[in-house]
Amino acid sequence: MVAAGQTVHAFASRIVSSRYIGQTMNDSLIAKSGQLVLFRMGLVSVVLGTLVMMAAPRVHDAIPIYIGYPLGVMLAIGGTVFLATRIRCPHCHARIIWEALRRNPGGLHEALHREGCASCGHVPGPRPLL
Numbered sequence: 001m002v003a004a005g006q007t008v009h010a011f012a013s014r015i016v017s018s019r020y021i022g023q024t025m026n027d028s029l030i031a032k033s034g035q036l037v038l039f040r041m042g043l044v045s046v047v048l049g050t051l052v053m054m055a056a057p058r059v060h061d062a063i064p065i066y067i068g069y070p071l072g073v074m075l076a077i078g079g080t081v082f083l084a085t086r087i088r089c090p091h092c093h094a095r096i097i098w099e100a101l102r103r104n105p106g107g108l109h110e111a112l113h114r115e116g117c118a119s120c121g122h123v124p125g126p127r128p129l130l
């Protein structure tokens with residue numbers, strides 16, 4: 001569980017450290033395929049879960065740590081699994097984030113902003129106005 005927690009921490013901090021996130025992603029495959037909302041939901045879950053894990057030992061008087069910590073772990077791991085499995089190419093259904101992590105974890109930032117699919121090369125048309 002500790003190893004999994006550390007992996008999630010590293011994953012979350014790597015995403016959070018890309019400060020242009022959400023602003024320069026408008027032309028990305030993820031945004032154009034309408035998955036930016038899903039992406040942000042997953043991201044919020046990972047960040048929130050990480051914060052809950054960090055806060056759990058400090059608020060154990062109010063919330064027992066055996067509730068707080070597992071809750072944080074669930075949010076963080078759930079968010080990571082959600083991002084890795086649900087964000088897909090609309091054309092070939094490749095798991096965009098999972099593939100990026102599997103091939104080259106350091107290239108995650110680039111993968112999030114890529115305009116086309118790394119697996120099939122599909123580039124979606126202009127983003128529909130919401």
Ligand SMILES: [Zn+2]
Pocket residue numbers: 089090091092093094117118119120121122
């Ligand atoms: Zn594809």
